[in-house]
Amino acid sequence: MEGKKTVRAAERALDILLCFTRQPELSLTEIARMTELNKSTVYRLLATLEEKGFLARDAETDKYRLGFRIWELSAHLSRTDDPALLFLPEMERLRDKIEETVSLYVRDGLERIRVQAVESLQAIRRVAPVGARMPLSVGAAGKVLAAFAEPAVRAQILADPDWPENVDKSDYLRQLDQIRRDGYATSVEEREAGTSAVSVPIFGRNGNILAALAVSGPVGRLTLERMEEVVPHIIEAAGRMQKMLTN
Amino acid sequence: MEGKKTVRAAERALDILLCFTRQPELSLTEIARMTELNKSTVYRLLATLEEKGFLARDAETDKYRLGFRIWELSAHLSRTDDPALLFLPEMERLRDKIEETVSLYVRDGLERIRVQAVESLQAIRRVAPVGARMPLSVGAAGKVLAAFAEPAVRAQILADPDWPENVDKSDYLRQLDQIRRDGYATSVEEREAGTSAVSVPIFGRNGNILAALAVSGPVGRLTLERMEEVVPHIIEAAGRMQKMLTN
DNA sequence: GAGTTCAGTTTCATCTGTCGAAACCGAGTT
DNA sequence: AACTCGGTTTCGACAGATGAAACTGAACTC
Numbered sequence: 001m002e003g004k005k006t007v008r009a010a011e012r013a014l015d016i017l018l019c020f021t022r023q024p025e026l027s028l029t030e031i032a033r034m035t036e037l038n039k040s041t042v043y044r045l046l047a048t049l050e051e052k053g054f055l056a057r058d059a060e061t062d063k064y065r066l067g068f069r070i071w072e073l074s075a076h077l078s079r080t081d082d083p084a085l086l087f088l089p090e091m092e093r094l095r096d097k098i099e100e101t102v103s104l105y106v107r108d109g110l111e112r113i114r115v116q117a118v119e120s121l122q123a124i125r126r127v128a129p130v131g132a133r134m135p136l137s138v139g140a141a142g143k144v145l146a147a148f149a150e151p152a153v154r155a156q157i158l159a160d161p162d163w164p165e166n167v168d169k170s171d172y173l174r175q176l177d178q179i180r181r182d183g184y185a186t187s188v189e190e191r192e193a194g195t196s197a198v199s200v201p202i203f204g205r206n207g208n209i210l211a212a213l214a215v216s217g218p219v220g221r222l223t224l225e226r227m228e229e230v231v232p233h234i235i236e237a238a239g240r241m242q243k244m245l246t247n
Numbered sequence: 248m249e250g251k252k253t254v255r256a257a258e259r260a261l262d263i264l265l266c267f268t269r270q271p272e273l274s275l276t277e278i279a280r281m282t283e284l285n286k287s288t289v290y291r292l293l294a295t296l297e298e299k300g301f302l303a304r305d306a307e308t309d310k311y312r313l314g315f316r317i318w319e320l321s322a323h324l325s326r327t328d329d330p331a332l333l334f335l336p337e338m339e340r341l342r343d344k345i346e347e348t349v350s351l352y353v354r355d356g357l358e359r360i361r362v363q364a365v366e367s368l369q370a371i372r373r374v375a376p377v378g379a380r381m382p383l384s385v386g387a388a389g390k391v392l393a394a395f396a397e398p399a400v401r402a403q404i405l406a407d408p409d410w411p412e413n414v415d416k417s418d419y420l421r422q423l424d425q426i427r428r429d430g431y432a433t434s435v436e437e438r439e440a441g442t443s444a445v446s447v448p449i450f451g452r453n454g455n456i457l458a459a460l461a462v463s464g465p466v467g468r469l470t471l472e473r474m475e476e477v478v479p480h481i482i483e484a485a486g487r488m489q490k491m492l493t494n
Numbered sequence: 495g496a497g498t499t500c501a502g503t504t505t506c507a508t509c510t511g512t513c514g515a516a517a518c519c520g521a522g523t524t
Numbered sequence: 525a526a527c528t529c530g531g532t533t534t535c536g537a538c539a540g541a542t543g544a545a546a547c548t549g550a551a552c553t554c
Contacts, residue, residue: 008539011299013254014260027530028532044253047254053451053452066324068451072268073264077318109323210319245315254512287544
C-alpha cells in the first residue's frame with residue numbers, strides 16, 4: 001500500500017527539516033545519523049535548505065537551526081489553519097462544560113510554552129497568560145509532553161543541568177510510564193500551590209505528540225474525584241482537535 | 248559567483264512552499280504558473296509535500312494550503328529564532344527612545360495581524376493587543392505591508408470585495424507609490440480616531456517584505472513634526488532587526 | 495448530446511541530476 | 525607524528541527525476 005508518486009530528494013529534505021522538532025540544534029553528522037542518509041547527501045540538502053532560508057547556521061556552534069522562512073510561512077498559516085486559533089472553539093466548549101480554565105501547550109526544547117488558553121468564567125479561577133514558559137519537570141501538561149516525547153528528547157530532558165533538585169528523577173520516570181499507559185496526567189499543587197490540573201496529549205498524523213491540552217483550577221474545586229470525571233471529556237475534546245489537524 | 252552545490256528537486260519543493268506566502272490557497276496549475284515548472288513536476292512535488300504534511304488539501308476547493316507541519320516546526324523555533332520574541336528587546340529600546348507604543352505586524356492574506364507589541368509607559372498611550380487583526384486598507388502599517396507586497400497581492404487587495412467604500416482606491420495607490428519612494432508611511436486618525444502612526448518595512452533576505460514595524464500614539468503627542476523626528480529612529484531599529492534575521 | 499475547455503493525473507522514453515564511496519582538509523587530541 | 529572526528533569536495537554510475545504528450549472526467553456551450 002505504498003505512498004503515491006513522490007520525489008525522493010524532496011522527501012529527504014523535508015525529513016531533515018522534521019529532525020528539528022526533536023532537537024533545536026543539529027550538526028551535519030547528527031542529522032546524517034538520525035536520517036540514515038549519506039553525509040554528502042545531507043551536506044547538499046543542508047546547503048539547499050540554508051540557501052532558501054529554511055535553516056540557518058548558528059554563528060557560534062556552527063550547527064543548524066530552523067530559519068526565518070519557517071516563521072514567514074507560519075505567519076501565513078491561514079487563520080483556520082493555525083491550531084492555536086483553530087482549536088479555540090473546541091477549547092471554549094470544553095471550558096463551558098467543565099467550567100475551569102483550559103490551556104494548550106507545546107514543547108519548545110526543554111521547556112513548554114502556553115500557546116492558547118481560555119479561562120474559566122468563575123470568580124475564582126486559574127489565570128493562564130498565553131506565551132508563558134514553564135518547565136517540563138512539573139505540572140500535568142509538562143509531564144504529558146515529556147511522557148510522549150521521543151526517547152532521545154526524554155533523555156535530554158533528564159540530562160538538563162537545570163533540572164530542579166526537588167523533583168526525583170526515578171519517580172518522574174515512573175510517572176511518565178504510568179501516563180503513557182493511562183493516556184493522561186494529573187497534578188496537584190505541583191508547579192503552583194493551590195492549583196491542580198489534568199492533561200492529555202494531541203498527536204500528529206505520524207503518532208508524534210504535537211501539544212498537550214490541559215484543564216486546571218483551584219484544588220478545592222478540582223479534586224481528585226472531579227478530575228476523574230473530567231478525563232473522558234478532555235480526551236474527547238483532544239480527539240476532536242486531532243481530527244481537525246489531519247483533515 | 249552563484250550558490251553552492253544544491254539539490255534542484257529540493258529547491259523546487261521549497262519554492263513551492265514559498266508560493267504560499269503570496270496566496271493562502273493555490274491549485275496545481277496556479278503553482279505551476281508561478282514557479283514556471285512543468286505540471287507533472289509540480290504534481291509529484293505536491294504529492295510529496297502533502298504526504299509529509301507540509302501541505303494539505305482543502306476539502307471543498309481541493310486547492311492546497313499550508314499543512315500542520317509548518318505549525319509543528321514553528322512551535323519549535325527556538326525562542327531566539329521567533330522574530331516576535333527576537334525583536335522584543337529592539338522594540339523595547341525603540342519604545343524607550345520614542346516613548347510611544349511600538350507594534351510589529353505581518354500580512355495574513357488580505358488582512359494584517361499584530362504579532363508583537365510593547366506599549367508606551369505613559370499614562371495616555373496607544374494600547375495594542377497582540378493577535379489583533381486589521382485591514383490593509385488603512386493605517387500606516389497596513390499601507391506599508393500593501394506597498395511592498397508583490398504586485399499580484401496588491402492586485403488582490405484592491406479586488407477585495409470587502410474593500411471599505413470610504414477609501415478611494417486611486418488615492419490609495421498613489422499613497423503606496425509615495426511610500427515605496429519614501430521607505431515609510433504615516434497615518435493620522437485613519438483607522439482609529441485620535442491616534443497617529445509611522446511605519447517602516449522589514450525585509451527578508453530576498454527583498455520580500457516580512458513585517459511592518461510601527462510607532463503609534465495619540466495625535467496630540469505624535470504630531471507630524473514629531474513623526475518626522477521619529478522616522479530615522481524607527482528606520483534604524485528596523486535595519487537592526489532585519490540583520491538579526493539573516494544572521 | 496456532440497463539442498470544447500480546462501484542471502488534474504498518468505505514461506514513458508530520455509538523460510541529467512543525484513547519489514554514495516572514497517578521498518581530502520583542518521582543527522583538536524594523544 | 526599519528527590519530528580522530530567534523531565538514532567538504534570529487535567523480536563515475538545509474539537510479540530517478542523530468543517534460544511532452546496522452547488521457548480522464550467534470551463543467552460549460554451551443
